[in-house]
Amino acid sequence: MNDPVAFVAGLKLLGAGLAMLGAIGAGVGVGIAASGGVQAMGRNPDAANIIQTNMILGMAFAEAVAIYALAVALIIIFAA
């Protein structure tokens, strides 16, 4: 607390790390999407192309949350 500049810098890094907690949900989501996709492909290998397309689409949406968290973390470190 003696050096307010260093204190704020440390808090910034802490905040950026906390912001990345959002990646937990995205990781779970991507895992669920991949699990479901692979199961579906195992049951019906003929439809693998369609399933793969939709799986990647769903994973991209789930992953977007983690990317928002990353953007927030980057903004906290570099811009705020």
Next chain:
Amino acid sequence: MSEQTKKWRYGVKRWIVLALFIVGGYAAFGRNTMLRPISPVVVLPAEPISPNSPITNTMLATLIADVVLLLFAFGAYRFHKQGNLVPNGLYNFFETIIEFLWNTVEGATGKWAKRIFPVVATIFLLIFFANVIKLFPGFESIGWMKEAHKAPAYAPVKLFDLGGLPVYTIDKGRPVEVEAHGEEATAAAGAESEHGEAKTEPCHACEVVPFLRGSATDLNFTIALAIIAVVMTQVYGVWALGPSYFSKFFQFGALVNGGIFGLINFGVGFLELILEFAKILSFSFRLFGNIFAGTLLLSIVGALLPIVIPPGLYLFEIFFGIIQAYVFFLLATMFISMALVSHHGDGHGEEHH
């Protein structure tokens, strides 16, 4: 069907790989501190390619990706015009990509595929080439030097003269304290390394500003592509449905004769309008975040453990560059195909097939 076991013999390539590993190990852990990898200086905005230049390093990288893509495309086109029946490697490469993209677009949009394909395929190819090209050596490592303001800064060491232009590197073995009041010395010191005044060192405590940086690590690139994709979505929507496309956003009809649910539908229409702007945000930040995080990962792991892990990570980054290009392409295709069909079947009862 007769499967023969190959005779095992000593190849040459494995020894080349092993020699490269040993050279890498020497550079990373040997006595010569000049070769050691330094921890990266992370900069979010793109930097100019020379002091006071309006051109940034990501713009230069995008231009190079453009030129390479055009050369490849013209090569494949000329090959096609010559009428060779046996395709060569480059032509095969393009045919595979285009056929894959075409099948995706046609599966999603049917007879509109011919009009939609050029836009989304161009976006895919540009992102694909930009992401692959950024992994080449020389990106983020060669640049001009400027006075550092933050902690990891090292002393410059002169290597050789390249036609009157002195070439410097920075020495990890000689860390230098950053001067707190180094503001006014920056511009002059940075310029000297460019113009070859060899009498003084370009800077006291140096950091390298690279000439080339991956295009997608700049938000300007990704936001531009996202705006193009979203605006083209509206264009195709109006092209397919006429002015009634906008009734998706402003559902006045539902408001007049829909009762309480009409009011809800009217609100949903406004949410759709906001969603269009959210698409720009999500498109651009997805691509930027993935590629920037990948670049960061490569440079940080490269500084921590520069010998075994980075080749695997490079493979990973190639994979992710392609996947991100494909995701951008796929989402743009899906949004356009959603804009092509009439939004509410309950109001008019007309069928679009």
